[in-house]
Amino acid sequence: MLTASASGLSRREALQLASALVVSGMPTHARKTVLVAGGGIAGLSCAWELQRRGHDVTVLEASDRTGGHVYTFRSGLDDGLYADAGAEQFTDPGYERFWGYVHEFGLAYRYYPRREHMLRWLGGRLCTEEMLADPKVLAGLDLNAREITYLQTHPFWDLASLYFAPYLSNVTDEYKPFDAGLNHLDGMSTSELFRKDGASAGALRLIGGRGSALHSVWHAAILRLRGVPLWPPRVFRLVGGNQTLTDTLTHKLGERVRLHSPVTHIEQGSGVRVTCQTSGRDVHHEADYLxxxxxxxxxxxxVMTPALTEAKAYAIQHVPYYFDSRVIFQTASRYWQRDGVSPNMEIGDDALQHVWSSCDELPTPRGLIVGTAGPGGTTDLAAATYRKHYPGRSAAIEKAHIWTWANHPWASACETTAYPVGQLARLWPALSEPHGRVHFVGAYADNLNWGMEAGTRSAHRVAEAIDALA
Ligand SMILES: Cc1cc2nc3c(=O)[nH]c(=O)nc-3n(C[C@H](O)[C@H](O)[C@H](O)COP(=O)(O)OP(=O)(O)OC[C@H]3O[C@@H](n4cnc5c(N)ncnc54)[C@H](O)[C@@H]3O)c2cc1C
Structure with missing residues (x-):
């Protein structure tokens, strides 16, 4: 059995440092030792925020790499092509904490035109944006007169805003969905709410949902408060892959990051003691907080000792996730340019939900088509589905890869998804609340389920909270 302290300082040295800070006029929050269990974007950014506030951090990462779901895939691709197998985009407006790092570290980023000129497979054919503004086409999708009129002045993707609009201004604090006088909406699904408010059968097929209506209204209200559209058309990516950010944070944290350190047991009393299974041995780490x-x-x-409270355990156990796979096609040419068609398609099939092109900055005649499939997706099914829907002459796919997150031992789940009816009060705010000396960050531990946004926001919130503790 090995014991390692997360702190490089003895208690005496820490006290000397604290008094030196008082003399220097720097912030005097006591220096703490903090273990961070998990080296994805949330863990790395929380560790970085704690370290720059003067605390002593150690990141314990289970796998052989950091980044978790922020993972830039390159293997087997030619000419320097790469694809983000997990988080592929960030928005502007939105992602303020993420953008803060992009600017602080001088990372190169690029506008990602993957939501321009969308082609949507609806009613058995591919529809362009122009078609989806045409009242005749919209009537053919079973939309009603009010919805068709709305879509004369709003983009197709914004249809749900017609039904969210009456409720949004009730939410004034984005972290307090229960202060909006809308709690009864947790007792119905989003589809039931929209149907009650006059949505057509066609609209329900497009924008309905079985999750809690209060959850979806809250989600839309958060975006409104942040000034972000419901489906932001302007998105961005980091040049060289989004993993550039997690790699940069890892590099800056240096030896504070320990790989191959899966945490199996968290005990707490006057401090925390963590057990990791490293190389088949139990290794212990101690710190003030985790x-x-x-x-x-x-x-x-x-295993948690003492166990999580019943409310917290329920929330951790029941928060729903989706499990997607990333499809990557290396193509012999950028044939969609030759064909004069958009590479951006929403197909809506589990074999291939949507596709777009990437790596347009690379000096190669080859192209890259990236897409998303369900957890059971395969390269053959995805390629067949793509060829069936691609509206140009022919798709010259040279190589096809699929990255199946559901098989990943440490990062299987993607993002959280719509909470079931009647569950919001059981999941929120319990998911984000600390349990004694243990705090929680991650894509599930913030109010909006957009992965890197929620990861970096929760990281800042927790770093500030730990910093402020006596
Ligand atoms: C296909 C796909 C597309 C996506 N698209 C986007 C997008 O466009 N934009 C966006 O913002 N988000 C997107 N996301 C979501 C986003 O990638 C994730 O929500 C986010 O990266 C999660 O970060 P995290 O740090 O909370 O968790 P994770 O990335 O899961 O990191 C957790 C880390 O903890 C480690 N770990 C697990 N168990 C243990 C243990 N017991 N001990 C120690 N370490 C452990 C894991 O190995 C991992 O490194 C997408 C996700 C997927 C899968």
Whole structure:
């Protein structure tokens, strides 16, 4: 059995440092030792925020790399092509914390035209944006007169705003969905709410949902408060892959990051003591606090002593996730340019939900088509589905890869998804609340389920909270 302290300082040295800070006029929050369990974007950014506030951090990452769901795939691709197998985009407006790092570290970023000139497979054919503004086409999709009129002045993707609009101004604090006088909406689904408010059968097919109406209204209200559209058409990516950010944070944290350190047991009393299974041995780490930065799905496997409260355990156990796969086609040419068609398609099939092109900055005649499939997707099914829907002459796919997150031992779950009817009060705010000396960050631990946004926001919130503790 090995014991390692997360702190490089003795208590005496820490006290000397604290008095030196008082003399220098710097912030005097006591220096703490903090373990961070999980080296995805949430864990790395929380560790970085704690370290720059003068605390002593150690990141314990289970796998052989940091970044978690921020993962830039390159293997087997030619000419320097790469694809983000997990988080592929960030928005502007939105993602303020993420953008803060992009600017602070001088990372190159690029506008990502993957939501321009969308082709949507609807009613058995591919529809352009122009078609989806045409009242005749919209009537053919079973939309009613009010919806068709709305879509004369709003983009197709904004249809749900017609039904969210009457409720949004009730939410004034984006972290307090229950202060909006709308709690009864948790007792119905989004489809039931929209149907009650006059939505057509066609609209329900397009924008309905079985999750809690209060959850979806809250989600839309958060975006409104942040000035972000419901489906932001302007998105961005980091040049060289979004993993550039997690790699940069890892580099800056240096030896504070320990790979191959899966946390199996978290004990707390006057401090925290963590057990990791490293190289088949139990290795122990001690610190003042612990930040859990793994997904809720992974956290379900970790033993906590004392156990989580009933409310917290329920929330961790039941928060729903989706499990998607990333499809990557290397193509012999950028044939969509030759064909004069948009590479951006929403197909809506589990074999291939949507596709777009990437790596347009690379000096190669080859192209890259990136897409998303369900957890059971395969390269053959995805390629067949793509060829069936691609509206140009022929698709010259040279190589096809699929990255199946559901098979990943430590990062299987993607993002959280719509909470079931009647569950919002059982999941929120419990998911984001600390358990004694254990704090929680990650894509599931913030109010909006947009992965890197929620990861970096929750990281800042927790770093500030730990910093402020006496
Ligand atoms: C296909 C796909 C597309 C996506 N698209 C986007 C997008 O465009 N934009 C966006 O913002 N988000 C997107 N996301 C979501 C986003 O990638 C994730 O939500 C986000 O990266 C999660 O970050 P995290 O740090 O909370 O968790 P994770 O990335 O899951 O990191 C957790 C880390 O903890 C480690 N770990 C797990 N268990 C243990 C343990 N017991 N001990 C120690 N370490 C452990 C894991 O190995 C991992 O490194 C997408 C996700 C997927 C899968």
């Amino acid at each position: 930040v859990s930065a793994m997904s809720a799905v992974q956290l379900r496997r970790v």
